[in-house]
Amino acid sequence: MPPQAHVSPEAPNDQFRSLSPAVWRASTVLFDTVADFTSRKDRLFDGYTYGVTGTPTTRALEERVAALEGAHHCVAVPSGQAALCLIALSLLEAGDHVLIADSAYGPLRTFARDYLQRFGIEHDTFDPLAGAGLASWLRPQTKLVFLESPGSITMEMQDIPAIVEVTRTAGVRTVLDNSWASPLGFRGIPVGVDIVVEAASKLLSGHSDLLLGTIATDSRSLYEAFRTTQSVLGQAVSAEDCFLALRGMDTLEVRYSHQCASALAVASALTSHDAVTEVLFPPRPGDRSHTRWAASFTGGGCVLSFVPHFHSDAAIHQFFSALRVFQIGASWGGVHSLAAYYPETEQRKRKHCAFSAGIVRLSIGLEPSGKLIADLEQALHAAGALPS
Ligand SMILES: Cc1ncc(COP(=O)(O)O)c(C=O)c1O
Known part of the structure; x- marks a missing residue:
């Protein structure tokens, strides 16, 4: 038989151990049987279906971030801004209202003004120093409140425990952009924030050479909503970038x-x-x-x-x-x-x-x-x- 360039012989790896996580690359995920293939959507939340929702390298990063945040679930997405937008697209519909801290990352405010508005979702920016006074900005249609503490550039600190108390009572979900402090400086999930975003492009990866975002939550239903949106919108992250973020997190x-x-x-x-x-x-x-x-x-x-x-x-x-x-x-x-x-x-x-x-x-x-x-x-x- 002539040599076959497209067939890679299986290299034995049972005696190989490394300190580094493996970089698993894939668009195609293989299935053992056609029945496994036709029911592959059953594996969307707890397994692997297609490269867009990640490989074991992605899961290694997601699990490490979830543990740091004190959260049950995490979804890695292509950037911090992608994380913020994906949350909005997962949870909002026409007629809803969203509140954004006036000091939050500028492109999130631009997304609300130039995109969410087009889809019939209204937004207001609120005073980041409002604390429990946030209650006066809430409307019956308010579904989400985006927090960031301290705020980008102007560094206003938000009273997150007071805000969480108000939003919980009103049945409104909170999203915290925690990129400045990282989970080493503040953990939102244990104090009742519903969803915590890290722009992992910053401190977590730490070397200014990649873009990545993470979304952490304790809620299984929110996790499923984010994983589904990631899949439908094609928000894949590269295994190499996940590997680099994991390496960055070692230090x-x-x-x-x-x-x-x-x-x-x-x-x-x-x-x-x-x-x-x-x-x-x-x-x-x-x-x-x-x-x-x-x-x-x-x-x-x-x-x-x-x-x-x-x-x-x-x-x-x-x-x-x-x-x-x-x-x-x-x-x-x-x-x-x-x-x-x-x-x-x-x-x-x-x-x-x-x-x-x-x-x-x-x-x-x-x-x-x-x-x-x-x-x-x-x-x-x-x-x-x-x-x-
Ligand atoms: C506070 C904050 N959140 C989110 C982002 C967006 O992160 P990324 O650059 O990964 O899209 C940035 C980027 O500068 C940021 O400063």
């Missing part, structure tokens, strides 16, 4: 504690700087949100913001071009420190924002904190030397 605890400690050192140094009006980092004692952070969080985050004293385009440009260690870029949570700028027009667009100034956001990586502080000081000096 999550050390990266997290180092990056949080450095972020606190940077925040404290900036607080006393003449060119800085206010530092926004809830773990720093004295921060406007510190008390709320200390009440329920067990860890910090590696992202902080500050309001510079100078706002002219020239001074902002000078500040960013003078940075040598920080690089300019969005996303965050990786090992390299990043800086980004959100002009005052962004804050003014929001309905419930305490800031009407431009804001610099920093993601603190693994570089020595002294080096990061020195870099910021010299760039602030360069910018401050210009008239504002």
Whole structure:
């Protein structure tokens, strides 16, 4: 018989063990019998049917995240934003109303405005500091409330236990974007949040080289709804990305504690700087949100913001071009420190924002904190030397 290039001989693996999880790739999932094939949908929630809903590598990641969140179930999806949108598409229908914290990740608000609205789903943004006052935003049609604490860029801390009490009484479900703290800093499921999202592109994977999102819940029916939507919308994740996220999670605890400690050192140094009006980092004692952070969080985050004293385009440009260690870029949570700028027009667009100034956001990586502080000081000096 001539050699057959498409047949791979089975390599024995019974004496092979590795510290790494295997990378299982598949579009096709094989079945032993035609009866197994025709009833394959029965395996959608607890097995494997088609590559779109994952392979054993995906399940390894989902189970590790579920355990960290203190949740029974997890679904991995292609990005943090995909996770937020998939939840909305799974649970909302025409005539429903959804509430989104005004400080939440911008593209979620854009999705509600430009897409959900087209499908007859209304939304409002609410004051992230509302706490139990959220009750006044609820309507009989409200089905979901999207929370994020602290908020993207402006770092408002939400009173999650108070909000959960209000929404539970009203029979409304909560979704928490927990990406800033990660489950190491805050766990939403044990305090009654229904659904917790991590943008695993950030801290969990930790190296700024992949996009991934996770959705965790204790509810079997919510899990089934998310898995079904993932399948129908074709929201597949690559096994390689799941592998990289698992590898990133092996070092999550050390990266997290180092990056949080450095972020606190940077925040404290900036607080006393003449060119800085206010530092926004809830773990720093004295921060406007510190008390709320200390009440329920067990860890910090590696992202902080500050309001510079100078706002002219020239001074902002000078500040960013003078940075040598920080690089300019969005996303965050990786090992390299990043800086980004959100002009005052962004804050003014929001309905419930305490800031009407431009804001610099920093993601603190693994570089020595002294080096990061020195870099910021010299760039602030360069910018401050210009008239504002
Ligand atoms: C708080 C927060 N949530 C969600 C996302 C979206 O995550 P992804 O980039 O994986 O879509 C981001 C991205 O920057 C974010 O900052």
